[in-house]
Amino acid sequence: MRMCKELFSEVWDRTIWPSNSPDLDAMDYSVWSILERKISSKKYTTVEQLKSASEKAWNQITTEECATIANNFKKRLRACVKVKGGHFEYLL
Numbered sequence: 070m071r072m073c074k075e076l077f078s079e080v081w082d083r084t085i086w087p088s089n090s091p092d093l094d095a096m097d098y099s100v101w102s103i104l105e106r107k108i109s110s111k112k113y114t115t116v117e118q119l120k121s122a123s124e125k126a127w128n129q130i131t132t133e134e135c136a137t138i139a140n141n142f143k144k145r146l147r148a149c150v151k152v153k154g155g156h157f158e159y160l161l
Contacts, residue, residue: 092158093145099138103130 091097107126113119148157 092156093142093149095138095142098145099141100130103134 104123104126107129108119108122111122113122144161145157148160151157151160
């Protein structure tokens with residue numbers, strides 16, 4: 070952490086980081102909705118069918134979608150800092 074603070078003065082340490090914020094977890098704020106959109110149009114009769122469809126949908130996530138998610142993180146992080154770790158969805 071000392072090296073991170075020296076190299077990146079704005080880095081947050083574990084006492085500041087909102088560790089359980091779904092608003093900063095790409096899986097929560099983006100990936101799950103992509104997967105849901107891809108697999109929700111069909112009913113699955115077995116868990117295996119659902120697992121298979123989920124894996125197929127996961128593999129179909131494009132590089133462009135990943136880039137959009139990654140680029141969106143900076144905006145989300147800035148909003149989180151602005152509200153000091155509080156709710157910030159309304160700022161996006």
